[in-house]
Amino acid sequence: MSAFLTLVSRDLRLSLREGGAIGTALGFFLVVVTLMPLGLGPDLNLLSRIAAGILWIALLLAALLSLGRVFESDFEDGTLEVLATGSMPLELVAAAKSLAHWVSTGIPLALLAPVLGILLNLDFNVYPALVATMLAGTPAVSFLGAIGAALTLKARRGGLLLALLVLPLYVPTLIFGISGLSAATANAGSFGPSFAMLAAISLASIVLGPLAAAAALRIQLQ
Amino acid sequence: MQLIAENLCVERGSRTVIRDLSLVVASGDAIILSGANGAGKTTLLRALAGFLPPSSGTVRIDGGDTEKTVGEQAHFVGHANAVKANLSVRENVGFWARYLGGATENDARVERALDHFGLRDLAEFPAAYLSAGQKRRVGLARLLAAERPIWLLDEPTVSLDLASTGLLAKAIEHHVEAGGLAIIATHTPLGLKRSRELALQLRGRAA
Numbered sequence: 001m002s003a004f005l006t007l008v009s010r011d012l013r014l015s016l017r018e019g020g021a022i023g024t025a026l027g028f029f030l031v032v033v034t035l036m037p038l039g040l041g042p043d044l045n046l047l048s049r050i051a052a053g054i055l056w057i058a059l060l061l062a063a064l065l066s067l068g069r070v071f072e073s074d075f076e077d078g079t080l081e082v083l084a085t086g087s088m089p090l091e092l093v094a095a096a097k098s099l100a101h102w103v104s105t106g107i108p109l110a111l112l113a114p115v116l117g118i119l120l121n122l123d124f125n126v127y128p129a130l131v132a133t134m135l136a137g138t139p140a141v142s143f144l145g146a147i148g149a150a151l152t153l154k155a156r157r158g159g160l161l162l163a164l165l166v167l168p169l170y171v172p173t174l175i176f177g178i179s180g181l182s183a184a185t186a187n188a189g190s191f192g193p194s195f196a197m198l199a200a201i202s203l204a205s206i207v208l209g210p211l212a213a214a215a216a217l218r219i220q221l222q
Numbered sequence: 223m224q225l226i227a228e229n230l231c232v233e234r235g236s237r238t239v240i241r242d243l244s245l246v247v248a249s250g251d252a253i254i255l256s257g258a259n260g261a262g263k264t265t266l267l268r269a270l271a272g273f274l275p276p277s278s279g280t281v282r283i284d285g286g287d288t289e290k291t292v293g294e295q296a297h298f299v300g301h302a303n304a305v306k307a308n309l310s311v312r313e314n315v316g317f318w319a320r321y322l323g324g325a326t327e328n329d330a331r332v333e334r335a336l337d338h339f340g341l342r343d344l345a346e347f348p349a350a351y352l353s354a355g356q357k358r359r360v361g362l363a364r365l366l367a368a369e370r371p372i373w374l375l376d377e378p379t380v381s382l383d384l385a386s387t388g389l390l391a392k393a394i395e396h397h398v399e400a401g402g403l404a405i406i407a408t409h410t411p412l413g414l415k416r417s418r419e420l421a422l423q424l425r426g427r428a429a
Contacts, residue, residue: 002320003320003321006317006320006321007321010306010309010317013309013313014306014308014309017308017309018308076302077302077303077304077305077306077307078300078301078302078303078304078361079302079304079306081273081298081300081302081304082298082304082318082322082364083321084273084293085271085272085293085294085296085297085298085322086294086321086322087290087294087322221273222273222274222275
């Protein structure tokens with residue numbers, strides 16, 4: 001356990017010091033959402049109707065930007081090899097790095113979303129539901145994304161391939177995230193079941209993602 | 223303890239690089255792997271560490287902690303240093319001490335490792351500002367910061383000056399005298415007192 005926490009805290013410290021990954025993800029999120037009202041025109045009703053969808057899709061794309069670095073920098077400087085000789089299995093290494101990615105990217109993005117909601121005329125009553133669904137949904141983004149990051153580790157310009165591999169896996173998260181929010185806005189359907197599904201998807205990815213990512217890492221280390 | 227390889231065959235691509243290699247390395251042994259470029263030194267070390275699955279044959283440990291794999295008991299020093307540019311020298315070494323070693327006495331061991339490799343004055347510097355040789359020394363310092371019985375070193379002297387190479391040789395000698403074992407692939411004479419040489423030939427059969 002101590003090795004796990006050591007690795008998580010080192011990754012968090014590095015992402016704070018390097019700053020680039022979080023900065024780009026947050027900046028990208030901000031820019032994409034800002035462009036939407038400019039492209040769609042100043043129809044406030046339209047904007048508030050599609051705000052939830054825009055915020056979720058922009059969040060997924062922003063998180064994708066930083067996923068490529070989850071294993072890449074450790075692979076390049078030889079750290080990954082040494083991590084693999086540690087006392088904990090590679091599955092836990094992948095889990096620790098995914099967790100650090102969620103804390104350093106998923107949480108800040110989820111917390112920034114309400115601020116961007118103002119730009120899209122999102123109803124203030126929806127904000128608690130927005131942050132709640134995003135906090136419950138983003139672990140799946142990090143833990144499933146780690147599979148793609150591990151698979152594309154040696155691929156040149158792996159970013160696009162990573163998006164192709166990983167975005168389809170995000171479909172369930174997106175669907176239940178949006179349906180939870182539309183329940184909160186239009187009082188259509190109920191919020192509870194969607195939120196529960198979102199949490200279930202995240203829990204399943206926390207268990208299964210590291211297994212698949214570790215299998216991919218073993219091949220990459222050969 | 224003994225590190226034993228039996229009839230080891232390892233393929234890279236479709237080429238058999240290591241063929242029928244049997245090897246017994248006991249506590250107190252230092253093996254120098256030599257051979258031309260492409261003879262399979264790195265391949266052998268990576269197979270021993272468990273990164274490369276052998277196409278046939280086995281690698282096992284006799285005595286010692288048999289619950290753990292060879293990799294979990296080994297320090298593997300590859301071509302890259304495993305040093306993070308944005309952490310200070312002490313943070314880098316301290317991370318590996320906590321991650322690879324046990325939970326106890328880490329601080330004392332980190333300080334000893336920094337002292338041995340002459341990194342005390344650089345301890346608070348971010349590793350990004352170090353020279354190639356200094357970074358190599360930071361990478362090597364983890365050998366002393368976490369105690370492990372098996373050392374697998376792949377070209378450890380790259381970019382080290384003569385004095386630093388001497389420091390590394392001294393560390394290896396201490397380790398071997400204390401009952402550890404080391405396998406070192408190198409082209410630089412280390413001047414170890416007790417060492418055996420294993421020459422790999424291009425076809426991968428040990429001479």
